Amino acid sequence: LIVGCDPKADSTRLILHAKAQDTILSLAASAGSVEDLELEDVMKVGYQDIRCVESGGPEPGVGCAGRGVITSINFLEENGAYENIDYVSYDVLGDVVCGGFAMPIRENKAQEIYIVMSGEMMAMYAANNISKGILKYANSGGVRLGGLICNERQTDKELELAEALAKKLGTQLIYFVPRDNVVQHAELRRMTVLEYAPDSKQADHYRKLAAKVHNNGGKGIIPTPIS
Template identity: 35%
Template sequence: MAPRMLAIYGKGGMGKSFFTSNLTSRLTFDGNRVLQLGCDPKHDSCNTVFGGYSLPTLGEQWRIFKEQGREDQLSVGDVIFRSELKPGSVLYGCELGGPEVGRGCGGQGISSGFKTLEGLGLSKWNLDYVVMDFLGDVVCGGFATPLARSLAEQVIIVVGHDRQSLYAANNIAKAAAYFREMGGTTSVLGLIVNRDDGSDTADKYADAVGLPILARIPLSRRVRELADACRLALEDEQFNTIFGDLAKRIAGNEIPPCHDYKALEYHEFLQVFGAEEPEGRPNSASSDELFSGTAAAKKGIPMLSLTPSVIPQVATTDPVQLKVKQVMESIGLYVTDLSRTDRDGVTVTSGAVEIRIGNIDDIDSKAAFLSALRRSGQTFSYVDLREMDAPSYR
């Protein structure tokens, strides 16, 4: 039987990894086989349940194998790790990871990671639960993968009593409802109020949107110190009871999914906090105001050309290489050498930069990535676009 898939969402910094780690541990202690899947490029979801270890990420491992030309040899043991929380209670962990900081799209890394796990047989593994720890940026398609592809059966949203976390929760709820209307099957179970200080703002939002509060996790200095030391909050009796009760309700299917909630529009959301959106639109700034009468205002803004004035000619009669050459030159890249092999496809050399193009079926997407990379101003000497789900450069 396929494992039950749960996705934990919420604004960054709200304690999703804290919540996920204690929930997965409690489920494990109750006799379940659980995989905790970190789905955030900063890859720190599993640190606590692995006693402080920072797990090698799937993205890192895949890139290592790919650079060695043996990505097809990547195995379960390279990306899935085990932690014996206590004798007889083993929790499995995986961090999808992402590109290096500032060097790629985190959402694409998440999408690619799921594709790799599916290729390794994720849906057939002997697990009771896969609990995915996601950041709340569902605007990005990669981070909305569990919703868009119905990979998650149910979603739990971690919030606080602050406006920012509830705004993120509203976006997540809106995304879940949208994908369900499009034929998806993922449903929302409800909200977790983390670091509950006794306020009632989250309650007001929950009432307005029609989502239940599943549990309240109190603000506790002792538990914060446990978490900072990569130790479970379950060591505290009160927190063990909270997570134990929630795990029991989840395992017993005692929490009905919410299908009739309604995410709030912006003006409705502000009303939860006693605020009103002003009428009309804000005042516009003018060019004169920003340029303050400088010469730049009179000259206008110069347009940058991506096409060099002189394009070195590379002799080739291969139609595939010719097409790549034309596309590269159209985005302003000097093509100083071209090669093509059965294994790696097309490789472009532009001065001191080597660009692995690979297959040219999606050459337009690859050209768009290269164009954006050039405009970013970053320096690089190697770009690998053979897998557009996980482009890399250095």
């Protein structure tokens, strides 16, 4: 199950071959309230039987987007969305660490956090900020930092910078994902790389990344963010 926790609602579209999935918040607004929804209204099944949900957000400039995450996760729990699944992945907006977006961390909904970053300064700054959020809730809950995943932007000394940040945070660089235009080609066709080009080098990198995350289960740490 993948739960998109970004107001852009773009976490699941390639799995569903769609423009964007209808979000829990928009469906609730149409129906009257979230209590008027059924699980099948908000959950769609896509490539490789991956179950997909988008929490959504308010209109730009109105309300709190983090509330959508809170509302959605509560709805999914109450309606049995987490039964008979191997993994739940929360795709959370990384550069905003407001209370709502931090809910999977704060309320013990997630067990491990993997921070996707690059060697660019603001991406590393955001990764450090997220680590501060994990540290804040680490003692009251069981959530841990699983590691960093570097999504290459082809900046100077990117691998060295990513490894140095991981070391500072007391964690590991789980994987360095190289940049490849096959990602854009797949996106244009509304497909994941694994579906569009399963024999490509990039697809192999994603398989290796998945194996690394799988084998890292239970090995997360409490980070030591840079002050």
